[in-house]
Amino acid sequence: MNFLFNLINGISLGSVYAIIALGYTMVYGIAKMLNFAHGDVIMVGAYVSFCATSYLGVSPFLSVGMAIVICAVLGVAIERLAYKPLRSASSLAVLITAIGVSYFLQNAALLIWGSNPKNFSSIVGNASIKLFGGQLSIPVITIVTVVTCIVVMAALTIFTSKSKLGTAMRAVSEDKGAAQLMGINVNTTISLTFAIGSGLAAVAGVLLCSAYPVMTPTLGAMPGIKAFTAAVFGGIGSIPGAMIGGILLGIIENFSKAYIDTQLSDAIVFLVLIVVLLIKPDGLMGKKQSEKV
Amino acid sequence: MKTKLKKPLSPAAKNSAICYGLVIVFYLVMQVLVYTDHISSSLNGQLIPICVYIVMAVSLNLTVGILGELSLGHAGFMSVGAFSGAVAAYCLQDVIAFSPLRLFLAMIVGGIFAAVAGVIVGVPVLRLKGDYLAIVTLAFGEIIRNLVTIMYLGKDENGLHFSMLEQNFELAEGGKMIINGPMGLSGNSRISTFTMGFILILITLFVVLNLINSRAGRAIMAVRDNRIAAESVGISTTGYKLMAFVISAALAGMAGTLYSMNSSTLVAAKFDFNTSILVLVFVVLGGLGNIWGSIIAAALLTVLPEMLRAVDDYRMLLYAILLIAMMLFNNSKFKQRLIEKRGLRQQAKLEKAQEGGR
Numbered sequence: 001m002n003f004l005f006n007l008i009n010g011i012s013l014g015s016v017y018a019i020i021a022l023g024y025t026m027v028y029g030i031a032k033m034l035n036f037a038h039g040d041v042i043m044v045g046a047y048v049s050f051c052a053t054s055y056l057g058v059s060p061f062l063s064v065g066m067a068i069v070i071c072a073v074l075g076v077a078i079e080r081l082a083y084k085p086l087r088s089a090s091s092l093a094v095l096i097t098a099i100g101v102s103y104f105l106q107n108a109a110l111l112i113w114g115s116n117p118k119n120f121s122s123i124v125g126n127a128s129i130k131l132f133g134g135q136l137s138i139p140v141i142t143i144v145t146v147v148t149c150i151v152v153m154a155a156l157t158i159f160t161s162k163s164k165l166g167t168a169m170r171a172v173s174e175d176k177g178a179a180q181l182m183g184i185n186v187n188t189t190i191s192l193t194f195a196i197g198s199g200l201a202a203v204a205g206v207l208l209c210s211a212y213p214v215m216t217p218t219l220g221a222m223p224g225i226k227a228f229t230a231a232v233f234g235g236i237g238s239i240p241g242a243m244i245g246g247i248l249l250g251i252i253e254n255f256s257k258a259y260i261d262t263q264l265s266d267a268i269v270f271l272v273l274i275v276v277l278l279i280k281p282d283g284l285m286g287k288k289q290s291e292k293v
Numbered sequence: 294m295k296t297k298l299k300k301p302l303s304p305a306a307k308n309s310a311i312c313y314g315l316v317i318v319f320y321l322v323m324q325v326l327v328y329t330d331h332i333s334s335s336l337n338g339q340l341i342p343i344c345v346y347i348v349m350a351v352s353l354n355l356t357v358g359i360l361g362e363l364s365l366g367h368a369g370f371m372s373v374g375a376f377s378g379a380v381a382a383y384c385l386q387d388v389i390a391f392s393p394l395r396l397f398l399a400m401i402v403g404g405i406f407a408a409v410a411g412v413i414v415g416v417p418v419l420r421l422k423g424d425y426l427a428i429v430t431l432a433f434g435e436i437i438r439n440l441v442t443i444m445y446l447g448k449d450e451n452g453l454h455f456s457m458l459e460q461n462f463e464l465a466e467g468g469k470m471i472i473n474g475p476m477g478l479s480g481n482s483r484i485s486t487f488t489m490g491f492i493l494i495l496i497t498l499f500v501v502l503n504l505i506n507s508r509a510g511r512a513i514m515a516v517r518d519n520r521i522a523a524e525s526v527g528i529s530t531t532g533y534k535l536m537a538f539v540i541s542a543a544l545a546g547m548a549g550t551l552y553s554m555n556s557s558t559l560v561a562a563k564f565d566f567n568t569s570i571l572v573l574v575f576v577v578l579g580g581l582g583n584i585w586g587s588i589i590a591a592a593l594l595t596v597l598p599e600m601l602r603a604v605d606d607y608r609m610l611l612y613a614i615l616l617i618a619m620m621l622f623n624n625s626k627f628k629q630r631l632i633e634k635r636g637l638r639q640q641a642k643l644e645k646a647q648e649g650g651r
Contacts, residue, residue: 034424082617089624091423092363096577099365099570100616107610221566228428261458263475267439270432277425278417 001135006258007251012142012211014250015149019204020227021234021242022156023197029173029237030193033091036098037078038201039224040105043217045071045202046209047113050120060123067202075198076191084187102221109217117216120209141210148207152200153243160239169193173237222266226253229273235283244284309502312585316347316498319592320491327487336596343595344490345552348497350575350591351584352544355501357573358582359510360537361517363427365569366414366434367545370407372441372564374546375553378403379478380446380471382554384453392484400493400550407546410437411539419534434569441561446472477560478553485555493551494588497544501584504540513537574612577619 020042027035045067052063082101086094128139160166171179172189180186201220208223209215226249234245249269256268276283302310323340326332349371356364381402382395389395414433418426445460446453449468456462464470472478504510512533515523524530553559575594579586598608622628 034428082621085621086624089620092357092361092581093620093624095363095424095427096573097617097620099573100613100620103570103609103613104617107613111606111610225428225431229432232425232428261443263443264439264458267436270436273432274417274429277421277429281421281425 001132002258005136006254008138008142010251010254011247012145012250013254014230014247015145016204016208016211016246017223017227017230017250018149018243018246019152019200019207020223021231021246022152022239023200023204024228024231025234025236025239025242026156026169026193027197028231030169030190031079031083031087033083033094034098034228035083035197036095036224037101037105038197039220039222039227040102040109041071041075041198041201041220042205042208042223043109043215043220044074044105045205046120046215046219047109047118048202049123049206050118050209050215053121064123064203064206067206068199071202071205072195072199075194075201078198079191079194084190102224106217106221113217115217117214120213120215122210122213123206124210139211141207145207145211148203149243149246152203153239156196157239165189165192226269229269232273232283233276235285238283238285241283241285305506308584309498309506312498312502312588313495315585315588316491316494320487323487339596340487341485341490341551341555343592344487344494345548345555346572346575346591346595347494347588348548348551349545349572350579350587351494351497351501352541352548353572354576354579354582354584354587355504355537355541355544357576358580358587359505359517360513360534360541362419362534362538363423363430363573364538364541365427365431365566365573366437367430367541367572368564368566368568369414369434369437370410370542370545371549371552371568372437372561373410374400374403374407374549375559375564376441376444376472376478376549376561377406378546378550379481379553379559380453382482382484382550383469383471384448386482392482393486393489396484396486396489396550396554399554400547403550404543404547407549408539408543410546411542412535415535415538415542419531419538431566431569434564434566438561438565441472441477441564442475444472445470445474475560475562477558477562479558481554481557481559483555483557485551490551493547496547498584500540500544504537505584509533509536571612574616577616 020038023038023041024035027033027038048067048070049060049063052058052066053060058066078101082097083094086097122141124140124144128137129143130137160170168179168184168189169192171182171184172186176186179189204223204227205220209219227246230245230249231242232245233249234241234243249272252272253265253269257265260268323332327337327340349367353364353367356362356367378399382399385395385398389398414430418429418433421429440457443458445456445462447460447462447464447468447470448454449464454462454464454468460470460474469480504513512523512528513536515526515528516530516533520530549564572591575591576587578594579588579590594612
């Protein structure tokens with residue numbers, strides 16, 4: 001029973017990672033950059049939702065909507081101000097800028113909301129479902145998280161494969177120059193990708209804080225890095241890959257917490273990243289890329 | 294009339310001279326201030342950390358600026374050096390009474406351990422590229438921090454005792470726990486001095502500057518500028534990458550020892566991602582690949598927070614903005630235009646000089 005409990009918890013945590021990883025994967029696919037600040041957008045989403053419910057008295061679900069909108073705008077703003085001028089710069093410069101943005105968001109949040117941890121109240125309450133005559137109790141938020149993840153992934157897959165904007169997105173990620181020649185507005189497409197990714201980050205932030213209710217300005221950093229691990233694990237640029245990578249990573253993390261050591265769980269997750277990158281750098285479902293001179 | 298021709302300094306020699314000069318002047322000024330008692334106690338307490346961060350910044354500059362690979366786990370090597378050096382210093386306590394020598398040997402032990410960690414991390418990591426490399430160094434930094442947090446090491450008359458995860462050994466009478474899991478080091482004898490810090494900076498500069506101006510250094514920069522071209526002229530890219538990375542790790546380890554022997558207690562959590570980023574900020578603000586820039590940035594930004602107590606809350610925010618602004622400026626058209634203008638002016642000067650010489 002314990003095993004099942006850990007497995008379900010792992011899948012739930014993994015679903016959050018998967019949603020974050022989707023944002024990473026999309027941005028990486030299209031802008032070819034590691035958006036280090038993505039993890040901190042999660043934090044902003046969680047704080048916005050928290051403020052909307054506790055200060056403005058908005059209903060929890062509306063607060064999620066607000067968080068999505070604000071994070072999407074934030075994502076587009078970050079791209080326009082910090083990343084766009086560096087599109088032709090070296091990847092080192094872009095990465096350092098992304099780290100700067102991440103630090104900026106963390107410290108701005110620290111100034112606005114203070115360093116004291118805040119208690120996030122779950123958007124669906126603390127109810128749980130009892131199974132097997134009460135031997136196994138699953139919090140509702142766990143189920144909500146998993147369902148959200150599946151819905152988001154399905155929606156994104158349909159969006160990128162069927163809709164016109166989604167096709168444009170894939171075209172830009174394949175070849176920016178050629179896409180532009182075909183009449184695709186590259187800037188708008190990249191902004192749209194950032195908006196979707198950041199909106200998803202807001203959802204992930206709310207789900208994450210509903211499951212682990214202590215909020216600090218640095219709450220997004222670790223899940224952000226782990227979600228990147230998940231994205232690499234599943235194959236960067238691949239939407240189903242991000243989902244599978246995220247869920248596997250969540251399960252690995254929870255099992256190592258339960259059966260090995262709490263303090264070692266982070267080390268084990270990162271070890272997975274290193275092993276994956278060394279053995280199969282393209283990830284589980286990634287496309288093989290050859291280097292051109 | 295015979296005029297003695299003064300041989301102009303090569304840019305490399307000029308750079309080295311600036312580096313050594315800066316450090317020596319800084320040391321002398323500080324020593325004078327200390328002896329004449331004109332130094333505030335807060336600045337006095339910052340002297341050793343300044344040395345530590347200068348060494349950290351210069352060594353990270355070797356990886357980021359010279360080798361051109363972003364390392365986000367530099368604090369991990371510092372941590373390895375800090376803890377192994379502290380253990381070495383404790384073990385040598387009864388053998389060597391002269392503390393600067395003990396510290397020096399401890400630093401060497403710390404450097405060796407960090408170099409070993411550098412090889413272990415570098416061999417897999419340096420096969421990767423760009424963003425992946427950065428994130429894996431970050432991962433290794435976190436793994437090192439996690440491993441040190443679950444480490445237990447004690448010493449008694451029977452020798453060293455070591456275990457992971459939980460303490461499963463009993464120390465004999467008179468034994469002492471050196472590394473105590475999450476509580477880290479305690480009861481260090483504080484043997485770091487400003488002079489030792491100064492010597493460590495000189496060693497670091499000697500190693501790094503000579504490396505840069507050597508055949509190996511030029512090979513490393515060739516790998517940075519164009520890996521494929523470098524490979525095609527027969528440069529072993531992996532070998533030189535590893536060389537720069539390991540040297541950088543070893544120097545960070547020595548700085549770590551200096552740092553740990555400056556305080557009586559130390560926890561592994563100190564050497565987290567934030568410390569790595571802080572050092573990266575020094576390097577970027579000082580200029581990638583610019584060694585004296587790193588020295589100035591590290592010294593100023595270590596002292597500045599003490600002086601700017603009033604805006605302490607905004608300090609990290611300012612760093613972040615500076616980091617972004619620096620990158621944007623470096624890649625802006627504005628800077629390009631400035632360089633072009635400067636180039637034109639220099640060219641004009643050169644032509645004028647040539648005409649005068651004729």
